[in-house]
Amino acid sequence: MPQIKVSSLKKSYKNAKLVTEVLRGIDFDVNESEFISIVGPSGSGKSTLLYVLSGLESYDQGEIYIFDKLLTDYTDSQKAKLRSQDIGFVFQFYNLMPNLTTYENVLLASVLGSQKTKQEVMDTLDIVGMKDYKDYYPAQLSGGMQQKVAIARCLINDPKIIFADEPIGNLDYESGKKIMELFKTLNQTYHKTILMVTHNLESTSYGQRTLHMLDGKVIDDEKKSK
Numbered sequence: 624m625p626q627i628k629v630s631s632l633k634k635s636y637k638n639a640k641l642v643t644e645v646l647r648g649i650d651f652d653v654n655e656s657e658f659i660s661i662v663g664p665s666g667s668g669k670s671t672l673l674y675v676l677s678g679l680e681s682y683d684q685g686e687i688y689i690f691d692k693l694l695t696d697y698t699d700s701q702k703a704k705l706r707s708q709d710i711g712f713v714f715q716f717y718n719l720m721p722n723l724t725t726y727e728n729v730l731l732a733s734v735l736g737s738q739k740t741k742q743e744v745m746d747t748l749d750i751v752g753m754k755d756y757k758d759y760y761p762a763q764l765s766g767g768m769q770q771k772v773a774i775a776r777c778l779i780n781d782p783k784i785i786f787a788d789e790p791i792g793n794l795d796y797e798s799g800k801k802i803m804e805l806f807k808t809l810n811q812t813y814h815k816t817i818l819m820v821t822h823n824l825e826s827t828s829y830g831q832r833t834l835h836m837l838d839g840k841v842i843d844d845e846k847k848s849k
């Protein structure tokens with residue numbers, strides 16, 4: 624059984640009289656420890672797909688199974704646990720709390736799961752290479768460093784699946800490369816399942832599979848031969 628199973632998924636946004644069909648019948652499976660890139664033009668529904676899969680947005684039709692269970696069958700408390708512990712989300716603009724240090728940002732995220740010890744927070748900062756910056760505030764860090772802290776924050780509850788929406792979209796080339804290496808390590812060493820939206824075709828080479836989206840549909844499911 625795949626870790627995520629999506630079938631005939633549809634979603635529209637309704638504003639006043641306007642209905643925008645954003646996901647128009649999507650089918651695919653995600654196996655444990657897969658690293659999948661999602662590409663496609665602006666407006667093709669990539670972010671919406673990630674939000675729907677992670678339970679941040681509702682959907683209209685079709686089915687989503689996560690860990691063998693229909694997403695709509697999760698109770699509110701099961702959904703809260705799913706979001707805080709089993710799934711991690713990394714955004715393009717990091718979304719760190721500006722008035723908290725590196726250490727505090729990661730610790731705060733653990734409070735939502737089962738609160739972690741100082742050692743566990745430091746071990747997680749070590750994985751992303753940010754231990755030496757534990758007392759820095761976000762404004763004192765480069766974009767790449769802030770993204771590493773955001774990744775540590777996502778890792779602290781040891782999620783099985785990481786969703787990332789253009790995680791290197793705001794970074795320079797070298798910083799982006801470092802973040803991609805980190806995702807590769809998380810996938811290959813820590814066996815995290817990763818679904819990453821990207822506009823950067825080079826970054827798709829870090830994953831094993833690329834879904835191409837167009838107008839709310841998956842038009843190609845490309846598996847790397849190796």
Ligand SMILES: Nc1ncnc2c1ncn2[C@@H]1O[C@H](COP(=O)(O)OP(=O)(O)OP(=O)(O)O)[C@@H](O)[C@H]1O
Nearest residue numbers: 636637638643645664665666667668669670671672
């Ligand atoms: N909250 C919303 N209300 C109405 N329409 C929305 C909303 N969010 C997204 N849309 C529309 O849904 C479509 C898909 O948006 P989405 O953000 O998923 O695209 P995307 O592929 O992530 O694009 P980008 O590459 O620019 O991030 C767009 O036409 C967008 O205008």
Ligand SMILES: [Mg+2]
Nearest residue numbers: 669670671788
């Ligand atoms: Mg988007």
